[in-house]
Amino acid sequence: MPKIVDHDQRRLELVDATWRVIAERGIDAATMREIAAEAGFANGALKPYFDSKDRLLDFAFEHVFAQTNRRMDGATAGLSGRDALRAYCHEILPLDEERLAEARVAIAFWNKALRDPAKAALHERSMDQWRSALAGLLREAGFTGSQAHDAAGQGSAAELTAAVGAVMDLVLGAQITATLSPGHHGTGQLVAQLDCLLDGLLAGVAA
Amino acid sequence: MPKIVDHDQRRLELVDATWRVIAERGIDAATMREIAAEAGFANGALKPYFDSKDRLLDFAFEHVFAQTNRRMDGATAGLSGRDALRAYCHEILPLDEERLAEARVAIAFWNKALRDPAKAALHERSMDQWRSALAGLLREAGFTGSQAHDAAGQGSAAELTAAVGAVMDLVLGAQITATLSPGHHGTGQLVAQLDCLLDGLLAGVAA
Numbered sequence: 211m212p213k214i215v216d217h218d219q220r221r222l223e224l225v226d227a228t229w230r231v232i233a234e235r236g237i238d239a240a241t242m243r244e245i246a247a248e249a250g251f252a253n254g255a256l257k258p259y260f261d262s263k264d265r266l267l268d269f270a271f272e273h274v275f276a277q278t279n280r281r282m283d284g285a286t287a288g289l290s291g292r293d294a295l296r297a298y299c300h301e302i303l304p305l306d307e308e309r310l311a312e313a314r315v316a317i318a319f320w321n322k323a324l325r326d327p328a329k330a331a332l333h334e335r336s337m338d339q340w341r342s343a344l345a346g347l348l349r350e351a352g353f354t355g356s357q358a359h360d361a362a363g364q365g366s367a368a369e370l371t372a373a374v375g376a377v378m379d380l381v382l383g384a385q386i387t388a389t390l391s392p393g394h395h396g397t398g399q400l401v402a403q404l405d406c407l408l409d410g411l412l413a414g415v416a417a
Numbered sequence: 418m419p420k421i422v423d424h425d426q427r428r429l430e431l432v433d434a435t436w437r438v439i440a441e442r443g444i445d446a447a448t449m450r451e452i453a454a455e456a457g458f459a460n461g462a463l464k465p466y467f468d469s470k471d472r473l474l475d476f477a478f479e480h481v482f483a484q485t486n487r488r489m490d491g492a493t494a495g496l497s498g499r500d501a502l503r504a505y506c507h508e509i510l511p512l513d514e515e516r517l518a519e520a521r522v523a524i525a526f527w528n529k530a531l532r533d534p535a536k537a538a539l540h541e542r543s544m545d546q547w548r549s550a551l552a553g554l555l556r557e558a559g560f561t562g563s564q565a566h567d568a569a570g571q572g573s574a575a576e577l578t579a580a581v582g583a584v585m586d587l588v589l590g591a592q593i594t595a596t597l598s599p600g601h602h603g604t605g606q607l608v609a610q611l612d613c614l615l616d617g618l619l620a621g622v623a624a
Contacts, residue, residue, distance in 0.1 A: 325442070341601075
């Protein structure tokens with residue numbers, strides 16, 4: 211019986227292999243046999259780590275999500291205000307090959323989640339985490355909205371919720387544009403698209 | 418041999434059935450057998466209309482796209498400026514059951530298009546059509562961008578392209594939010610998210 215640390219290490223190797231198989235060949239090709247081959251495991255050797263492809267896919271999605279969050283921590287360290295908000299969003303935008311591969315995994319996962327309530331719930335928990343981070347970052351960047359402000363000059367909660375929702379829609383939509391409309395996914399283009407929204411949301415806040 | 422008009426009518430019936438099968442049960446359940454059953458055809462009776470499931474799926478996606486465009490024509494008739502722009506975008510946002518079903522078809526199609534260049538090209542042609550319509554609508558609504566303006570007071574071409582890209586990202590991302598994050602897809606919420614972006618893009622233009 212392997213030590214726990216080896217067990218966890220193996221699970222991560224398998225997740226990386228799953229992630230590569232999905233990103234390169236699609237979720238339908240991600241059979242347990244294909245993933246075992248990609249990871250250099252004998253067929254059947256996966257069972258002690260994941261008892262079904264379904265569990266493996268959930269774990270792979272969570273891994274991509276955790277990886278993005280780790281990059282966000284690094285990218286936003288030492289930044290504040292609008293810079294922190296932009297840096298955070300840039301880690302979701304598919305600005306390099308790694309993030310493009312993540313976008314392909316995400317689209318495959320969404321398609322599964324449409325008919326799998328457990329996957330939809332996992333997606334929703336992850337998105338909620340980003341939504342609350344974005345709400346904090348927008349407030350720190352000086353978002354005040356356009357309507358009724360409270361004593362501290364903050365915009366209404368409904369305006370903040372709408373702004374967070376708009377940012378989420380845009381960064382999720384960018385996954386589709388970047389993977390399926392290559393003419394519109396240059397790094398500069400995606401960043402400019404995000405800035406269109408952020409500039410509007412933070413109009414009147416000194417840069 | 419059926420008359421041409423019947424042939425076309427049958428193809429549309431089959432597309433409607435395909436679209437219902439995908440929206441309700443997922444693209445994997447959309448076998449030719451399932452679709453024939455849904456349309457009330459005998460198994461095998463589909464061959465004269467579509468020689469493969471793949472062709473049928475392309476035709477179904479084109480049908481959803483054409484249907485959205487027809488609704489846009491109706492919704493924008495008699496409107497101009499910001500009102501026309503909003504009405505156009507609202508037909509893409511999943512604001513009712515019909516458009517939610519279309520969103521599910523779109524997500525399934527995107528997942529296929531990731532590994533099917535012909536489907537990706539079909540998607541790209543459709544999105545290009547929306548992009549040029551949006552560019553025209555943004556100009557008519559008074560979009561000027563924030564930087565260098567030409568003699569007519571129009572924003573730079575790059576700014577217009579970025580603004581169009583931002584709107585496209587947002588309305589595509591809304592398909593995911595609306596289908597997978599039901600707590601964030603109320604009609605009012607999606608409209609407010611879009612307005613966050615449009616208000617910023619058209620800041621300074623009289624409503």
